[in-house]
Amino acid sequence: MALGTSTAFTEFNESSWRSLQNRILVEKQLIEDRDAIRSSLDDEQIKMSMESEEISMKIYETTAKTQFLQEKITEIRQKIAEKTQEIGEIDEKIRKKAEDEQKLERKVMGLEVIVKENEAKKAKEKRIMSVLVRLVSHRKMAILEEVFEIFELKIDGGPASNLSAPPRTCNCQVVDLIRGFHLPQISHIFTSHLEHPTMAALAYASQLFNSICRVMNFAPKFPLNPTKATWKKRADREKFVETMMALGRNISELRESCGIPTMATDRALGTLEEWFRLVRQRKTVFERPVEKMGSPASLMIRLEIE
Numbered sequence: 001m002a003l004g005t006s007t008a009f010t011e012f013n014e015s016s017w018r019s020l021q022n023r024i025l026v027e028k029q030l031i032e033d034r035d036a037i038r039s040s041l042d043d044e045q046i047k048m049s050m051e052s053e054e055i056s057m058k059i060y061e062t063t064a065k066t067q068f069l070q071e072k073i074t075e076i077r078q079k080i081a082e083k084t085q086e087i088g089e090i091d092e093k094i095r096k097k098a099e100d101e102q103k104l105e106r107k108v109m110g111l112e113v114i115v116k117e118n119e120a121k122k123a124k125e126k127r128i129m130s131v132l133v134r135l136v137s138h139r140k141m142a143i144l145e146e147v148f149e150i151f152e153l154k155i156d157g158g159p160a161s162n163l164s165a166p167p168r169t170c171n172c173q174v175v176d177l178i179r180g181f182h183l184p185q186i187s188h189i190f191t192s193h194l195e196h197p198t199m200a201a202l203a204y205a206s207q208l209f210n211s212i213c214r215v216m217n218f219a220p221k222f223p224l225n226p227t228k229a230t231w232k233k234r235a236d237r238e239k240f241v242e243t244m245m246a247l248g249r250n251i252s253e254l255r256e257s258c259g260i261p262t263m264a265t266d267r268a269l270g271t272l273e274e275w276f277r278l279v280r281q282r283k284t285v286f287e288r289p290v291e292k293m294g295s296p297a298s299l300m301i302r303l304e305i306e
Contacts, residue, residue: 137298141280143215144299148276151208152179155273176269178204186244186266190237202240205247205268212254212272216296221253222246244268251275257296259284 156174172188181201184193206224213220224246225239248271252262255275260283262271278284279299288297 133292133298134301137301140215141299144212144276144279147208147211147215148273151204153177153208153269153273155270174267174270176267176273177201178208178269183269186241186248189241189244199240202243202247205272206243209247209250209254209272216254216299217294218254218257218296220250222249224250254296256286257288258300259286259288259297261285 154177156176172182172184175182177183178201181197181204182193183201183205184198189198209220210224212218225243247268248266251268251271255262255271258275258279260275260278264271282300282302284297284300288295288300292298
């Protein structure tokens with residue numbers, strides 16, 4: 001049995017050895033083939049092969065870079081498209097704005113034409129109104145002259161102005177007459193003056209002033225209340241004095257509205273006659289709206305038209 005076991009082990013080793021020898025032979029053949037191939041290739045071919053590999057790698061890298069750049073280009077194109085759309089919207093807004101500006105310019109040009117037409121119309125109306133104011137002023141002046149002629153004012157310049165005048169029967173420094181009736185100063189009314197002639201003078205003076213107000217469309221501030229036919233009672237005398245003072249104040253207001261100051265208010269007829277004389281001479285101290293038809297100062301306007 002021992003001999004049989006030894007024989008089997010020997011046979012196993014021989015087969016393994018043969019298999020190993022065959023493998024060695026095959027490997028040796030492969031090495032020889034490799035060496036034969038290497039020997040068959042020269043250095044130039046190896047160099048070309050290596051360059052080909054390098055070129056292939058570069059092509060691969062270039063392809064990768066190209067793909068990356070294409071992606072970037074796509075992104076840039078997308079952004080350009082978005083910006084182009086935004087620019088288009090901005091251009092549309094600019095176009096609309098330009099259209100609005102053109103419309104506004106046309107509107108402004110139209111308004112300028114209207115303004116020029118209105119200015120020409122206004123200048124024409126102003127000239128017409130200026131002529132009308134002068135015509136009305138001239139007509140008012142003519143009517144006032146007739147009114148003053150009707151009431152026959154005679155203003156006394158004092159004793160030195162008329163040495164041949166008859167002696168006076170009252171204590172007044174000056175004797176102003178209206179239709180032949182003497183209207184005394186307030187401080188000398190009830191001294192050596194008769195009732196009826198004095199009241200008649202006040203009534204004529206009130207009528208004269210009211211006529212002037214109607215011609216000039218002037219509204220006096222102080223009412224001229226009618227007086228009684230006598231001043232025997234104290235209340236009647238006080239009412240008479242109040243009417244005299246109201247007349248003097250109204251005359252002062254009329255003079256002020258024409259730019260003429262009043263120095264003395266207790267001499268109604270004298271201040272009224274002086275007002276009319278200065279108006280005819282167009283002499284004034286203060287500036288007043290002479291171009292306004294409703295203004296009393298329109299009497300001061302020059303009749304010449306520039």
